[in-house]
Amino acid sequence: MNFYEEIIIEITELIDKKDYDQAMSIINQELSMPYVPAEVELKLLQLKKQIIDLSDDLIKRSGAQTFSIEDIQAMLNNDKDTIAQTIAINNIEKINIRLILEDIKKYLLNPQVVAQNKTFLLLALLKQDFNMDLQVFKNGEYFTINPASLSIEKIDQEIQTITNIVDQSLGQENPSLAEIATTALFLYFFNSFPKVELEQPYEAAAAIIYLAYEMSGLEFKIEEVAKWFEIDLEVANQYVQQIKESGALENATN
Numbered sequence: 001m002n003f004y005e006e007i008i009i010e011i012t013e014l015i016d017k018k019d020y021d022q023a024m025s026i027i028n029q030e031l032s033m034p035y036v037p038a039e040v041e042l043k044l045l046q047l048k049k050q051i052i053d054l055s056d057d058l059i060k061r062s063g064a065q066t067f068s069i070e071d072i073q074a075m076l077n078n079d080k081d082t083i084a085q086t087i088a089i090n091n092i093e094k095i096n097i098r099l100i101l102e103d104i105k106k107y108l109l110n111p112q113v114v115a116q117n118k119t120f121l122l123l124a125l126l127k128q129d130f131n132m133d134l135q136v137f138k139n140g141e142y143f144t145i146n147p148a149s150l151s152i153e154k155i156d157q158e159i160q161t162i163t164n165i166v167d168q169s170l171g172q173e174n175p176s177l178a179e180i181a182t183t184a185l186f187l188y189f190f191n192s193f194p195k196v197e198l199e200q201p202y203e204a205a206a207a208i209i210y211l212a213y214e215m216s217g218l219e220f221k222i223e224e225v226a227k228w229f230e231i232d233l234e235v236a237n238q239y240v241q242q243i244k245e246s247g248a249l250e251n252a253t254n
Contacts, residue, residue: 004040011047020051021082027051031249038217042180045215045249049183067091073103079112089120093128108136115139116190123193126150139246145194155196159189162198165205169228170212181205181212184249191248198239206231207239211249 001009007030014023027044030036036044067075067088072095075081075088085107097104104125108118118138125134125147133146163182171178185208189196198204206225213220222236243249 004037008040008043008047011044015047015051015054018054020054021080024048024051024082038215042216045180045183067094069095069099073100076100076103076107079110082114082117085113085117086120089117089124092124097125097128097130105134108134108138111137115192116187119190119193122147122150123152126152139192139195150194155189155193158196158198158201158204159185161201162204162208165201165229166209169205169225170209177209177212177216177218180215181208184208184211184215184243188243188246188248192246197242200232200235200239202229203231203236204239205229206236207243210236210240211243215249 007026011023011026014020014026027048031041031044031048072088072091075084078084092100104121107113107121115138118136122136122145129148131146131148133144136143136145162185166178166181166185170181185204188208198207206222206229209225210220210222222231222240223233225231225236
């Protein structure tokens with residue numbers, strides 16, 4: 001048994017034990033290494049998606065429970081448990097948000113909180129029409145944002161358009177690769193929101209198709225998407241670099 005086989009077994013056992021945070025930590029650590037064999041990288045990404053799906057199910061089921069303000073504060077401030085944080089975020093609509101305003105401010109500035117959870121919180125605040133300027137530290141930079149000013153509909157439409165292009169092109173030829181491509185797109189969205197800049201859908205589709213091949217260890221030149229649709233090659237390559245530099249496909253931190 002080699003090193004990578006042992007890592008995969010360790011992650012699988014952690015998932016079986018529902019220790020999703022530790023499993024995700026190991027996955028992110030391995031994906032951030034300078035070299036990972038293509039077949040191992042693909043398996044790690046599949047395990048990452050499995051954890052996200054399992055976590056989503058756990059979070060949805062938490063909605064049937066009743067949490068006190070103290071419970072929500074404790075979960076939100078638990079740096080070591082991202083699932084507990086997400087459950088807290090999923091339940092803040094049931095309380096007066098201003099009662100935990102200081103916790104929210106602290107959370108959005110905490111460098112230990114993963115970027116995707118800060119996205120979940122901003123979206124939850126948007127859903128509640130929360131109208132206040134907030135300081136956020138995300139992906140290595142500080143910025144000010146008012147959740148009430150966010151327009152999720154526009155980004156939703158862009159992502160759906162890109163997903164449809166992938167499904168109607170690569171999806172007809174290789175559904176598994178198309179799934180990897182759209183997973184990469186969603187990871188980028190949750191990591192980078194609200195600074196998601198993929199305004200040219202065909203070029204964005206080309207970028208995530210290229211990245212899907214690259215993550216799978218398969219040879220593919222981005223120009224090859226021309227068999228499905230025309231693109232501005234320069235813009236498509238800019239999107240590839242943009243998604244890579246975001247860290248969304250490696251580490252979901254900060």
